Amino acid sequence: MSKTALRAAGISLAVAFACGLAGSANAQLVARKDISSAMALTMAETAIATCKANGYNVSAHVVGRNGEVIVAMRGDGTGPHTLENSMKKAYTARAQRRPSGDFGDAIKDNFTAGALHLTNITPARGALPIKIGEDTIGAIGVSGAPGGDKDEACAKAGIDKVANELK
Numbered sequence: 001m002s003k004t005a006l007r008a009a010g011i012s013l014a015v016a017f018a019c020g021l022a023g024s025a026n027a028q029l030v031a032r033k034d035i036s037s038a039m040a041l042t043m044a045e046t047a048i049a050t051c052k053a054n055g056y057n058v059s060a061h062v063v064g065r066n067g068e069v070i071v072a073m074r075g076d077g078t079g080p081h082t083l084e085n086s087m088k089k090a091y092t093a094r095a096q097r098r099p100s101g102d103f104g105d106a107i108k109d110n111f112t113a114g115a116l117h118l119t120n121i122t123p124a125r126g127a128l129p130i131k132i133g134e135d136t137i138g139a140i141g142v143s144g145a146p147g148g149d150k151d152e153a154c155a156k157a158g159i160d161k162v163a164n165e166l167k
Helices: 003-027 037-053 081-096 100-106 148-161
Strands: 059-063 069-074 127-132 135-143
Touching (some): 037 059, 037 069, 037 135, 059 148, 069 081, 081 100, 081 135, 100 127, 127 148, 135 148
Antiparallel strands (some): 059 069, 059 135, 127 135
Protein backbone atom coordinates (compact mmCIF):
# COMPACT_ATOMS: atom_id res chain seq x y z
CA MET A 1 0.00 0.00 0.00
CA SER A 2 1.35 3.43 -0.87
CA LYS A 3 2.15 6.12 1.70
CA THR A 4 -0.66 8.27 0.30
CA ALA A 5 -3.18 5.47 0.74
CA LEU A 6 -1.95 4.84 4.32
CA ARG A 7 -2.25 8.54 5.17
CA ALA A 8 -5.76 8.69 3.73
CA ALA A 9 -6.75 5.60 5.67
CA GLY A 10 -5.22 7.06 8.85
CA ILE A 11 -7.03 10.36 8.40
CA SER A 12 -10.33 8.55 7.77
CA LEU A 13 -9.82 6.48 10.90
CA ALA A 14 -9.00 9.59 12.97
CA VAL A 15 -12.10 11.40 11.70
CA ALA A 16 -14.28 8.38 12.43
CA PHE A 17 -12.81 8.13 15.95
CA ALA A 18 -13.37 11.85 16.62
CA CYS A 19 -16.95 11.61 15.38
CA GLY A 20 -17.49 8.61 17.62
CA LEU A 21 -16.25 10.56 20.63
CA ALA A 22 -18.45 13.52 19.81
CA GLY A 23 -21.47 11.25 19.42
CA SER A 24 -20.87 9.52 22.76
CA ALA A 25 -20.41 12.85 24.53
CA ASN A 26 -23.79 14.03 23.25
CA ALA A 27 -25.38 10.77 24.31
CA GLN A 28 -24.32 11.44 27.91
CA LEU A 29 -26.27 14.68 28.32
CA VAL A 30 -29.28 14.46 30.62
CA ALA A 31 -32.27 16.76 30.37
CA ARG A 32 -34.35 16.92 33.53
CA LYS A 33 -36.67 19.04 35.61
CA ASP A 34 -35.81 20.07 39.15
CA ILE A 35 -37.64 21.77 41.99
CA SER A 36 -37.13 25.54 42.09
CA SER A 37 -36.65 27.35 45.37
CA ALA A 38 -39.95 29.21 44.80
CA MET A 39 -41.81 25.92 44.31
CA ALA A 40 -40.15 24.39 47.38
CA LEU A 41 -41.07 27.44 49.46
CA THR A 42 -44.71 27.23 48.31
CA MET A 43 -44.88 23.54 49.24
CA ALA A 44 -43.36 24.06 52.69
CA GLU A 45 -45.54 27.09 53.47
CA THR A 46 -48.67 25.25 52.33
CA ALA A 47 -47.83 22.15 54.38
CA ILE A 48 -47.22 24.22 57.53
CA ALA A 49 -50.36 26.35 56.97
CA THR A 50 -52.50 23.24 56.38
CA CYS A 51 -51.32 21.65 59.60
CA LYS A 52 -51.71 24.95 61.47
CA ALA A 53 -55.32 25.18 60.26
CA ASN A 54 -55.88 21.74 61.79
CA GLY A 55 -54.30 22.79 65.08
CA TYR A 56 -50.84 21.25 64.59
CA ASN A 57 -47.54 23.11 64.85
CA VAL A 58 -45.10 21.51 62.41
CA SER A 59 -41.84 21.95 60.58
CA ALA A 60 -41.28 21.09 56.92
CA HIS A 61 -38.39 20.28 54.63
CA VAL A 62 -38.27 20.05 50.87
CA VAL A 63 -35.29 18.20 49.41
CA GLY A 64 -34.23 18.01 45.79
CA ARG A 65 -33.32 15.27 43.37
CA ASN A 66 -30.04 14.47 45.16
CA GLY A 67 -31.46 14.73 48.67
CA GLU A 68 -30.11 18.27 49.13
CA VAL A 69 -32.14 20.62 51.30
CA ILE A 70 -33.90 23.29 49.24
CA VAL A 71 -36.15 24.66 52.00
CA ALA A 72 -36.13 24.08 55.76
CA MET A 73 -38.94 25.78 57.63
CA ARG A 74 -39.69 25.56 61.33
CA GLY A 75 -43.27 26.43 62.16
CA ASP A 76 -44.19 28.62 65.12
CA GLY A 77 -44.45 26.77 68.41
CA THR A 78 -42.85 23.54 67.22
CA GLY A 79 -40.65 21.29 69.29
CA PRO A 80 -36.90 21.44 68.71
CA HIS A 81 -36.84 17.93 67.22
CA THR A 82 -39.34 18.64 64.43
CA LEU A 83 -36.88 20.38 62.11
CA GLU A 84 -34.41 17.50 62.13
CA ASN A 85 -37.17 14.91 61.91
CA SER A 86 -38.87 16.56 58.92
CA MET A 87 -35.51 16.58 57.09
CA LYS A 88 -34.89 12.88 57.77
CA LYS A 89 -38.42 12.01 56.65
CA ALA A 90 -37.99 13.98 53.42
CA TYR A 91 -34.56 12.45 52.74
CA THR A 92 -35.97 8.95 53.30
CA ALA A 93 -38.88 9.54 50.90
CA ARG A 94 -36.46 10.84 48.26
CA ALA A 95 -33.91 8.07 48.72
CA GLN A 96 -36.53 5.32 48.75
CA ARG A 97 -38.73 6.93 46.05
CA ARG A 98 -41.80 6.20 48.16
CA PRO A 99 -43.54 7.61 51.24
CA SER A 100 -41.31 7.40 54.31
CA GLY A 101 -43.99 5.44 56.15
CA ASP A 102 -44.12 2.83 53.37
CA PHE A 103 -40.40 2.31 53.88
CA GLY A 104 -41.10 1.90 57.60
CA ASP A 105 -43.83 -0.65 56.90
CA ALA A 106 -41.52 -2.60 54.59
CA ILE A 107 -38.82 -3.02 57.24
CA LYS A 108 -41.16 -3.41 60.22
CA ASP A 109 -40.10 -7.01 60.76
CA ASN A 110 -36.48 -6.49 59.67
CA PHE A 111 -34.73 -3.89 61.79
CA THR A 112 -31.41 -5.16 60.49
CA ALA A 113 -32.25 -3.82 57.02
CA GLY A 114 -29.17 -2.09 55.65
CA ALA A 115 -30.95 1.08 54.52
CA LEU A 116 -32.23 1.71 58.04
CA HIS A 117 -28.66 2.22 59.24
CA LEU A 118 -27.76 4.85 56.66
CA THR A 119 -27.40 8.49 57.70
CA ASN A 120 -30.67 10.50 57.61
CA ILE A 121 -32.92 7.47 56.99
CA THR A 122 -35.95 7.08 59.26
CA PRO A 123 -38.94 4.73 59.14
CA ALA A 124 -41.29 7.48 60.40
CA ARG A 125 -44.40 8.35 58.38
CA GLY A 126 -44.80 11.98 57.27
CA ALA A 127 -42.99 12.47 53.95
CA LEU A 128 -43.89 11.99 50.31
CA PRO A 129 -41.76 11.83 47.17
CA ILE A 130 -42.27 14.58 44.61
CA LYS A 131 -42.57 13.10 41.15
CA ILE A 132 -42.96 14.07 37.53
CA GLY A 133 -44.34 10.91 35.99
CA GLU A 134 -42.12 8.15 37.38
CA ASP A 135 -39.12 10.47 37.89
CA THR A 136 -38.60 11.30 41.59
CA ILE A 137 -37.30 14.87 41.67
CA GLY A 138 -37.41 15.42 45.44
CA ALA A 139 -39.54 14.96 48.54
CA ILE A 140 -41.35 16.91 51.24
CA GLY A 141 -41.27 15.92 54.89
CA VAL A 142 -43.39 17.24 57.76
CA SER A 143 -43.02 16.66 61.50
CA GLY A 144 -44.91 17.79 64.59
CA ALA A 145 -48.53 16.71 64.13
CA PRO A 146 -49.84 14.03 66.51
CA GLY A 147 -49.25 11.18 64.10
CA GLY A 148 -47.35 10.63 60.89
CA ASP A 149 -50.58 10.25 58.92
CA LYS A 150 -51.42 13.86 59.77
CA ASP A 151 -47.91 15.00 58.82
CA GLU A 152 -48.28 13.14 55.52
CA ALA A 153 -51.64 14.78 54.79
CA CYS A 154 -50.03 18.21 55.20
CA ALA A 155 -47.12 17.16 52.94
CA LYS A 156 -49.68 16.08 50.32
CA ALA A 157 -51.36 19.50 50.54
CA GLY A 158 -47.99 21.07 49.78
CA ILE A 159 -47.49 18.90 46.70
CA ASP A 160 -51.10 19.45 45.58
CA LYS A 161 -50.54 23.22 45.70
CA VAL A 162 -47.93 22.98 42.92
CA ALA A 163 -49.32 19.93 41.09
CA ASN A 164 -49.98 21.90 37.88
CA GLU A 165 -46.26 22.75 37.71
CA LEU A 166 -45.17 19.12 38.12
CA LYS A 167 -45.72 18.15 34.50
